[in-house]
Amino acid sequence: MLSAFQATAILAFASSVLAAPAQVCNDATYPTQIRLAYSNDRAMAVSWNTKIKMTKPTVAWGPDTHMRDSADSDVSTTYQSSTTWNNHVVIEGLNPDTKYYYSPECGNVTYTFTTARTEGRGTPYQFAMIGDMGTFGPDGLSTTVGKGAANPLAPGDLTTIQSLSARIDDFDLVWHVGDIAYADAWLKEENGGYAAPLNTSDFGMEYEKILNDFYVEIQPISAVKPYMVAVGNHEANCDNGANFTICPQGQLNFTGYRAHWNMPFYKSGGLENFWYSWNHGMVHYITFNTETDFLNAPDQPGGEGVEDAGPFAPFGAQLAWLKADLAAVDRKRTPWVIAAGHRPWYVSTTEYIECQVAFEPLLLEYGVDLVLHGHKHFYERHSAIDNGTAQDLNNPTAPWYIVNGAAGHYDGLDTPTLPLVPTSRDIIVAYGWSLFTVHNCTHLTTEFIASGNNTILDTATLYKDRTCALN
Ligand SMILES: *[C@@H]1O[C@H](CO)[C@@H](O)[C@H](O)[C@H]1NC(C)=O
Ligand SMILES: *[C@@H]1O[C@H](CO)[C@@H](O)[C@H](O)[C@H]1NC(C)=O
Numbered sequence: 091m092l093s094a095f096q097a098t099a100i101l102a103f104a105s106s107v108l109a110a111p112a113q114v115c116n117d118a119t120y121p122t123q124i125r126l127a128y129s130n131d132r133a134m135a136v137s138w139n140t141k142i143k144m145t146k147p148t149v150a151w152g153p154d155t156h157m158r159d160s161a162d163s164d165v166s167t168t169y170q171s172s173t174t175w176n177n178h179v180v181i182e183g184l185n186p187d188t189k190y191y192y193s194p195e196c197g198n199v200t201y202t203f204t205t206a207r208t209e210g211r212g213t214p215y216q217f218a219m220i221g222d223m224g225t226f227g228p229d230g231l232s233t234t235v236g237k238g239a240a241n242p243l244a245p246g247d248l249t250t251i252q253s254l255s256a257r258i259d260d261f262d263l264v265w266h267v268g269d270i271a272y273a274d275a276w277l278k279e280e281n282g283g284y285a286a287p288l289n290t291s292d293f294g295m296e297y298e299k300i301l302n303d304f305y306v307e308i309q310p311i312s313a314v315k316p317y318m319v320a321v322g323n324h325e326a327n328c329d330n331g332a333n334f335t336i337c338p339q340g341q342l343n344f345t346g347y348r349a350h351w352n353m354p355f356y357k358s359g360g361l362e363n364f365w366y367s368w369n370h371g372m373v374h375y376i377t378f379n380t381e382t383d384f385l386n387a388p389d390q391p392g393g394e395g396v397e398d399a400g401p402f403a404p405f406g407a408q409l410a411w412l413k414a415d416l417a418a419v420d421r422k423r424t425p426w427v428i429a430a431g432h433r434p435w436y437v438s439t440t441e442y443i444e445c446q447v448a449f450e451p452l453l454l455e456y457g458v459d460l461v462l463h464g465h466k467h468f469y470e471r472h473s474a475i476d477n478g479t480a481q482d483l484n485n486p487t488a489p490w491y492i493v494n495g496a497a498g499h500y501d502g503l504d505t506p507t508l509p510l511v512p513t514s515r516d517i518i519v520a521y522g523w524s525l526f527t528v529h530n531c532t533h534l535t536t537e538f539i540a541s542g543n544n545t546i547l548d549t550a551t552l553y554k555d556r557t558c559a560l561n
């Protein structure tokens with residue numbers, strides 16, 4: 091369950107662990123930024139932040155509010171320039187599809203979670219998908235903007251977090267497909283006269299503040315529903331580029347993203363929070379990394395970006411893992427295979443051909459049903475697509491593609507390039523999120539929900555002619 095990153099951080103602090111007395115609870119150990127992630131159907135990852143290192147991060151849990159069991163770990167890590175420590179515990183020995191109560195140590199609030207359904211369970215359920223969100227309020231998207239930004243919220247609009255909260259009983263998990271906190275927007279906000287500098291030579295102090303604010307803002311969702319993440323370009327560095335003068339050492343090369351989350355790479359042979367998979371009922375979910383770790387990957391030196399980040403594994407490791415993961419899926423038990431990665435290659439504006447070249451052949455070869463992307467700040471539903479050729483949703487052989495990077499964020503919405511690409515079926519330039527319903531072996535429906543007023547603006551259903559062995 092330890093990533094290489096976490097293990098290194100632990101070694102560095104091993105001596106203080108051995109010497110440390112039992113944890114005293116106070117303001118510095120109060121759990122904030124509480125977040126869940128699926129592990130497998132019999133385990134759940136619980137993570138939270140504290141202002142100091144926890145001796146032995148511990149979570150009380152149980153089937154009722156007495157929470158008589160506990161789980162712990164040695165994983166309490168930080169990095170240079172961070173103001174908090176990231177604590178990670180995985181609760182094992184749970185039953186599938188079961189509600190539990192839990193509370194991280196030194197807290198005063200009891201939360202609940204529900205474990206994933208075992209693969210092969212045919213019960214219908216829903217999941218939420220968002221892309222490109224960031225904070226709402228004075229250091230993110232609000233009813234005003236600074237110079238060079240656009241599309242503020244209209245007075246009275248719900249934020250995407252409020253819109254998701256209003257429907258929280260309807261979905262089992264949230265999948266945030268990259269560009270998570272937009273903490274790197276601080277520089278643009280200050281330059282645009284929107285956010286006052288914390289300090290005229292703040293050099294990234296505002297970055298950590300926005301990260302902390304964001305993770306507190308999503309807690310009403312992430313503390314009660316698994317919040318699964320993919321990496322995006324705005325996770326790379328503190329300044330949306332890699333100016334080593336501006337970004338302190340801890341704010342380069344995806345450091346905060348690596349430390350903060352605990353995705354189930356450790357159950358799926360993946361790599362940290364970069365690529366991993368999990369099952370839930372009828373679905374096999376795959377998160378892949380469009381930023382680093384393949385030929386011409388955009389955030390790597392030599393790629394088209396300026397992030398100067400990665401790689402995180404030997405060349406070829408991500409695609410070898412993806413191929414093996416896809417080959418091992420039992421389509422009678424998890425008929426739906428859904429893959430998500432940040433940058434789109436079918437979209438009515440800049441397309442990421444290097445990502446298409448890397449990932450599309452495998453997604454086609456193994457009959458992936460649905461591919462989700464963010465990055466572009468609008469919603470665009472496509473047809474199913476086989477190497478540029480559209481297929482309709484009535485039993486296609488190729489994956490169905492949906493781009494939705496419209497959850498929010500200071501910079502506003504993007505303008506599609508006209509004419510729309512031939513595979514485009516609907517495009518909506520408004521803040522919103524996607525709700526998916528997995529009905530059964532053959533039918534899966536999407537809805538686009540405008541965050542501002544919780545209205546459904548688009549819906550479509552994919553049909554696959556097949557038989558399954560569900561129970
Ligand atoms: C829990 O403790 C925090 C921090 O001390 C405090 O702000 C909050 O009001 C408390 N909440 C409850 C429900 O007691
Ligand atoms: C501003 O930042 C500099 C450099 O990090 C630091 O020395 C100084 O104490 C900060 N000032 C304030 C008011 O926080």
Ligand SMILES: *[C@@H]1O[C@H](CO)[C@@H](O)[C@H](O)[C@H]1NC(C)=O
Pocket residue numbers: 333334335336
């Ligand atoms: C990096 O930021 C520093 C401080 O603002 C600035 O002086 C320098 O020109 C920047 N370098 C680049 C390559 O943008």
Ligand SMILES: *[C@@H]1O[C@H](CO)[C@@H](O)[C@H](O)[C@H]1NC(C)=O
Pocket residue numbers: 343398399400401402
């Ligand atoms: C980013 O971190 C990885 C893992 O530590 C390292 O292998 C890689 O060289 C780093 N990339 C850059 C550009 O510093």
Ligand SMILES: *[C@@H]1O[C@H](CO)[C@@H](O)[C@H](O)[C@H]1NC(C)=O
Pocket residue numbers: 451477478
């Ligand atoms: C996809 O189509 C292009 C031409 O549009 C072709 O050059 C390429 O080989 C095709 N790729 C695959 C994997 O079939």
Ligand SMILES: *[C@@H]1O[C@H](CO)[C@@H](O)[C@H](O)[C@H]1NC(C)=O
Pocket residue numbers: 529530531532533
């Ligand atoms: C699967 O779900 C769809 C949508 O609810 C429904 O129309 C269809 O009849 C269902 N199929 C079976 C075999 O129940």
Ligand SMILES: *[C@@H]1O[C@H](CO)[C@@H](O)[C@H](O)[C@H]1NC(C)=O
Pocket residue numbers: 520540542543545
């Ligand atoms: C809800 O918001 C969307 C996006 O701004 C807008 O297009 C739509 O007209 C609104 N619907 C209602 C019922 O207000």
